[in-house]
Amino acid sequence: MPAPAPSHPETLTWTGGLDGHVRMIEQTLLPTRHELLEVRGVPEMVDAIRRLAVRGAPAIGVAAGYGVVLGAAGAARAGADVAQATGEAIDALWVSRPTAVNLFWALDRMRAACAAAVAEGLGGQSLAERLLEEALAIHASDRETCRLIGEHGAGLLEDGTCILTHCNAGALATGGMGTALAPVYTAHAQGKRVSVYADETRPLLQGARITCWELQQAGVPVTLITDGMAARVMSEGRVQAVIVGSDRITRGGDVCNKIGTFQVALAARHHGVPFHVAAPLSTVDTELIEGRDIPIEERAPEEITCGLGRQTAPEGVQVYNPAFDVTPRDLVTSIITEVGVVHAPSLERMEEALQRGGRM
Numbered sequence: 001m002p003a004p005a006p007s008h009p010e011t012l013t014w015t016g017g018l019d020g021h022v023r024m025i026e027q028t029l030l031p032t033r034h035e036l037l038e039v040r041g042v043p044e045m046v047d048a049i050r051r052l053a054v055r056g057a058p059a060i061g062v063a064a065g066y067g068v069v070l071g072a073a074g075a076a077r078a079g080a081d082v083a084q085a086t087g088e089a090i091d092a093l094w095v096s097r098p099t100a101v102n103l104f105w106a107l108d109r110m111r112a113a114c115a116a117a118v119a120e121g122l123g124g125q126s127l128a129e130r131l132l133e134e135a136l137a138i139h140a141s142d143r144e145t146c147r148l149i150g151e152h153g154a155g156l157l158e159d160g161t162c163i164l165t166h167c168n169a170g171a172l173a174t175g176g177m178g179t180a181l182a183p184v185y186t187a188h189a190q191g192k193r194v195s196v197y198a199d200e201t202r203p204l205l206q207g208a209r210i211t212c213w214e215l216q217q218a219g220v221p222v223t224l225i226t227d228g229m230a231a232r233v234m235s236e237g238r239v240q241a242v243i244v245g246s247d248r249i250t251r252g253g254d255v256c257n258k259i260g261t262f263q264v265a266l267a268a269r270h271h272g273v274p275f276h277v278a279a280p281l282s283t284v285d286t287e288l289i290e291g292r293d294i295p296i297e298e299r300a301p302e303e304i305t306c307g308l309g310r311q312t313a314p315e316g317v318q319v320y321n322p323a324f325d326v327t328p329r330d331l332v333t334s335i336i337t338e339v340g341v342v343h344a345p346s347l348e349r350m351e352e353a354l355q356r357g358g359r360m
């Protein structure tokens with residue numbers, strides 16, 4: 001008997017009409033506190049993205065779209081210039097985080113929607129309303145994209161597969177059911193017995209705090225390990241596949257994801273475990289071919305020296321804290337997208353998928 005379709009937490013929603021606001025799960029408090037954060041202005045949205053109240057590449061894109069609407073709607077209420085306020089909101093959100101390309105993809109989409117509406121003669125409240133429609137459309141398409149990734153990815157998972165994942169690329173990282181976890185949820189709903197090893201994901205523990213929490217909620221068996229245990233777990237034959245998400249994929253197929261992903265890919269190659277990446281085409285940076293050109297966010301040293309609620313390193317120690325790394329394409333078995341699975345990604349195969357998805 002297939003398991004009941006798992007229910008997924010609603011990461012963020014637009015509540016109300018043009019006078020509404022964004023309600024999001026405050027992810028920094030998980031798993032011990034499940035609280036909702038109400039975001040009513042552009043600076044609050046920039047802050048929520050920056051401090052990871054909302055995180056994960058697709059969710060950041062959806063949040064940014066709504067952030068633009070907050071700026072536009074505020075200007076419409078105040079009788080100010082909505083197009084100008086939209087541009088200012090885009091500029092403020094643009095610098096909230098540097099690596100996840102979905103942020104820039106969503107902001108470019110909002111900018112284009114604004115320009116098209118202005119060209120049609122819209123302004124004031126009707127322009128702000130058009131922008132709300134666009135942000136809701138970004139959210140709806142992300143939901144559908146996740147579902148399709150789940151469908152395509154579940155085909156790679158046999159009954160009994162145990163998957164290792166890194167960071168959180170589940171429902172809480174998207175506007176839908178997730179990217180890396182979507183194939184897991186879909187396979188589970190199809191009645192396949194699938195289970196997950198979750199890397200805890202130092203330093204902010206998205207794997208321990210968020211992936212384990214949402215898999216437990218969905219009734220998918222999950223086992224938590226520290227990051228340093230992934231190779232050991234593979235050497236013991238405990239996992240048959242790795243699936244991770246991505247913050248930015250180049251047109252050449254190099255994959256940027258949470259720090260530690262590259263090591264997982266190396267360990268997977270050594271042990272002959274397939275290494276899959278699940279991501280929407282909005283995560284592909286069509287401007288870049290080589291992964292070395294991806295800007296990597298560096299975060300505060302305190303995330304490492306004082307990240308677990310107590311100081312765990314001597315005062316004044318030098319710290320290096322890159323939040324992401326790049327896995328070269330030759331370590332990637334496949335990229336699972338909404339238009340299908342790109343096996344052994346290369347420039348040609350990525351461009352072919354981008355064409356099918358209407359992104360080139």
Ligand code: MRU
Pocket residue numbers: 052055056057058100166167168169170173174178179180206244245246247257258259323
């Ligand atoms: O710093 P975060 O928590 O935003 O990093 C998230 C990740 O690295 C995810 O794996 C990635 O964004 C894919 S989310 C579907």
